Amino acid sequence: MKTNITKIALVTGGSRGLGKDIALNLAARGNDVIITYNSRKDEALSVLAAIEQTGQRATALQLNTGDTKSFDTFYATLLTSLKNRFQSERFDFLINNAGHGITVPSLAATTEEQFDELVNVHLKGVFFLTQKALPYISDGGAIVNISSGLTRFTNPGSGAYASVKSGVETLTKYIAKELGQRYIRANVVAPGAIATDFNGSRLRETPQVQEHIKAITALPRIGQADDIGSVVAFLCSNDAKWINGQRIEVAGGMYL
Numbered sequence: 320m321k322t323n324i325t326k327i328a329l330v331t332g333g334s335r336g337l338g339k340d341i342a343l344n345l346a347a348r349g350n351d352v353i354i355t356y357n358s359r360k361d362e363a364l365s366v367l368a369a370i371e372q373t374g375q376r377a378t379a380l381q382l383n384t385g386d387t388k389s390f391d392t393f394y395a396t397l398l399t400s401l402k403n404r405f406q407s408e409r410f411d412f413l414i415n416n417a418g419h420g421i422t423v424p425s426l427a428a429t430t431e432e433q434f435d436e437l438v439n440v441h442l443k444g445v446f447f448l449t450q451k452a453l454p455y456i457s458d459g460g461a462i463v464n465i466s467s468g469l470t471r472f473t474n475p476g477s478g479a480y481a482s483v484k485s486g487v488e489t490l491t492k493y494i495a496k497e498l499g500q501r502y503i504r505a506n507v508v509a510p511g512a513i514a515t516d517f518n519g520s521r522l523r524e525t526p527q528v529q530e531h532i533k534a535i536t537a538l539p540r541i542g543q544a545d546d547i548g549s550v551v552a553f554l555c556s557n558d559a560k561w562i563n564g565q566r567i568e569v570a571g572g573m574y575l
């Protein structure tokens with residue numbers, strides 16, 4: 320049913336931060352984009368407008384990636400949107416990006432509720448959103464899961480978050496292995512510290528944290544959202560057709 324060769328990407332958490340930059344970079348490379356937002360519809364709509372200015376088609380759908388029970392309804396809505404807006408029954412790229420952090424000083428201070436929420440959004444949500452995408456994602460497509468530099472190095476208080484992200488990295492290898500027969504590739508992008516709204520904008524608004532990050536990074540600055548989107552767009556492109564099952568850290572050389 321697809322009428323042209325334009326590819327379609329689904330980017331979770333595309334309303335702000337890294338997801339917004341990923342969506343804009345995919346659009347700049349000629350892809351149509353479906354973004355999801357959790358609560359900030361207005362910000363999602365402004366991302367849509369920016370994508371449409373590039374000449375690509377776009378739509379925004381609400382999704383809480385921590386609520387797996389909503390996924391069947393989400394994909395039903397997505398399918399309607401694919402048919403009506405994109406004249407397609409498939410999409411090509413899934414970017415599992417949506418997520419939040421927690422601000423606690425230690426393992427001891429991490430609550431069970433925080434832990435469960437991280438698991439639900441960052442691991443269980445990614446697993447089942449990907450599983451339920453399988454009928455809709457085109458053969459030859461690509462999946463990029465956003466992890467974190469914190470799976471390689473440690474930062475007190477990030478134990479629960481980083482453990483869950485490690486789970487996503489293992490999951491990515493299994494996706495790559497199992498979907499290889501369909502020529503669907505799966506890779507991880509692991510950003511370093513990026514100045515977004517993440518974790519209550521802690522990095523962006525705390526000069527001491529910025530100085531610390533600069534001191535431990537070979538390229539002595541903090542990361543920005545636009546350091547990430549182009550890498551994800553590359554991984555979705557044909558230029559990356561032989562990259563599969565890999566973790567690519569995009570962190571300016573943190574803790575080398």
Ligand SMILES: NC(=O)c1ccc[n+]([C@@H]2O[C@H](COP(=O)([O-])OP(=O)(O)OC[C@H]3O[C@@H](n4cnc5c(N)ncnc54)[C@H](OP(=O)(O)O)[C@@H]3O)[C@@H](O)[C@H]2O)c1
Pocket residue numbers: 331332333334335336337338355356357358359360362382383384385416417418419420440465466467468509510511512513514515516517518
């Ligand atoms: N920033 C960093 O330093 C950093 C480093 C490594 C990895 N990461 C990872 O990068 C990803 C994006 O982070 P960011 O820095 O762009 O954060 P951000 O600026 O806070 O943006 C978070 C995005 O995720 C969405 N979101 C949050 N919780 C959600 C949920 N339960 N269900 C669905 N969508 C949800 C938000 O939607 P609304 O706008 O509707 O709220 C928003 O679009 C996350 O997976 C994060 O773990 C970030």
